[in-house]
Amino acid sequence: MEARPLRLPLSAADVLALRAGDACLLSGPMLTARDAAHRRLVDTLHAGRPLPVALTDATVYYTGPTPARPGMVIGAAGPTTAGRLDPYTPALLAAGARALIGKGARGPAVSAALQQCRAVYFAAIGGAGAYLRTCIRTCTVAAYADLGTEAIYCLTVVNFPVIVAHDAHGGSVYAAPAAARASS
Amino acid sequence: MKTVHTDQIRATVAALLEDACINLPADVEVALRAARECETQPRARHILEVVLENAAMARRDRVPLCQDTGVTNVFVELGAEVCIVGGLLDDAINDGIREGTRQGYLRCSIVNDPLRRVNTGDNAPGVLVVQPVAGTTLRITVCPKGAGCENMSRVSMLSPADGRDGVTQFVLDTISKGGANPCPPVMVGIGLGGDFAQAPLLAKKALLRTIGARNPDPLYAEYEMELLTAINALGLGPQALGGLTTALDVFIETAPCHIASLPVAVCLNCHATRHTTATL
Incomplete structure (x- = not known):
């Protein structure tokens, strides 16, 4: 598969050039956040308080890694189901997040917010946490350390493989009818 | 004693x-290799290659x-x-x-x-x-x-009149609704009969079977193969990004049930299906 290398953080122009189905290799910094961290971030935004991490142009990876064995940067770190985070996503995009990484389709409100905010949702391969781990070169806690695996970690990745799942133009890799997908 | x-x-x-958590069972690995050979689309093949490489890396690095x-x-x-x-x-x-x-x-x-x-x-x-x-x-x-596949599992209290067609429809709906979330290709455990509590337990126990191990009752052995074919004809494929392999196998477990009930539960397991057994 021909994959396009992309340097993080992405700009609006970078995002607008992407189309659903494009394979990409991401390199640069990203933040992790899953259910509990999303809840806290959105509660903080609603309360009008400052966020503990900068979301402007950020890439947010939905993952909760396993602990690193001694001498390792991180344990298994594949994507979790993105649809669970749909209720929080428009707020995170409005706060500046530019790219999201998870697995599975998003709802119409997220698709609309991606178009409005010129942002992109990538899918990584679910269940490939031992493989994706090898693309992660650094891992530090950025916020909410008390949440353990659900804390926000700052990762540096090199050639992290993803597919554009929902683009900034309303396109979705999941949208085609099943029969068409099977024969395409 | x-x-x-x-x-x-x-x-x-x-x-x-x-x-x-670390070692993919041999039957799953064999089935994934066979699926990779069957897939004609480059993306589906590539995903299955990554999944197989993931298993090798997990074993090598002792990482889940x-x-x-x-x-x-x-x-x-x-x-x-x-x-x-x-x-x-x-x-x-x-x-x-x-x-x-x-x-x-x-x-x-x-x-x-x-x-x-x-x-x-x-x-x-x-x-x-x-x-x-x-x-x-x-x-x-x-x-x-894992929760990805567990969250996409479902139970329904069908009516006896719904019969086998109703069960098939519920199974296919469950797979379609799950999409990429349960990490296809999946293993499909089906609990038929029993009651509201027993059907899901049967479905979960069904997932403990080895790939290719059919229900000993010919009626259900044949139904397992029929459902596997119907599920793969949906075309979701690996990660629901298109392909021939949406499920690796279907396992049905049954129990007697009430004259008014046809409970059906579908418990999904991801391609990283994990189970190990020891006898003391």
Whole structure:
């Protein structure tokens, strides 16, 4: 598969050039956040308080890694189901997040917010946490350390493989009818 | 009467849990290789190649196959002539889960309460199912179950008039609605009959079978193959990005049920299907 290398953080122009189905290799910094961290971030935004991490142009990876064995940067770190985070996503995009990484389709409100905010949702391969781990070169806690695996970690990745799942133009890799997908 | 100490149960559960999370079972690996050869689309083939490479890396690096090391489901066949000493069975099993989680660098994925949601910090408790059997057997199966596939599992109280067609429709709906979330290609466990509580348990137990092991009743063996063909004809494919392999196998378990009921449960398992067994 021909994959396009992309340097993080992405700009609006970078995002607008992407189309659903494009394979990409991401390199640069990203933040992790899953259910509990999303809840806290959105509660903080609603309360009008400052966020503990900068979301402007950020890439947010939905993952909760396993602990690193001694001498390792991180344990298994594949994507979790993105649809669970749909209720929080428009707020995170409005706060500046530019790219999201998870697995599975998003709802119409997220698709609309991606178009409005010129942002992109990538899918990584679910269940490939031992493989994706090898693309992660650094891992530090950025916020909410008390949440353990659900804390926000700052990762540096090199050639992290993803597919554009929902683009900034309303396109979705999941949208085609099943029969068409099977024969395409 | 055979005597088994809880220390032995604890150590066995710990070792089984670590092994299950890291090592993909041989039957699943063989099925994934066969699926890769069948797929014609480059993307589907590529995904299955990555999934197989993931299994090799997990084994090499002693890292879990998936970061979601799951809720630890433990199935115990407990012989009538087995006497457990040293404490309670469920305490020994939960201690084993704690020990295996620490030793294996597994994720702590359990919260203490569904609404308070504070992580227990030790990955316990698990879910324990004890089945009484004859003799001196003590057989423990550990099956860590990730939430991606568990959340896409469903149960329905169909009417007897819905019959086999109704069951087929419910199974196909469940797979379609799940999309990419349960990480296809999936294993499909189906519980038919029993009641509202028993059908999901049958579905979960069905997932403990080895790929290719058919229901001994020819009616259900044939139905398993029919459903597998129908599921793969949906075209979702690996990660629901298109392809021929949406499911690797379908397993049906049945139980008698009420004259007015046709309970059906579909329990999905991801391609990183994990289970290990030991007999003490």
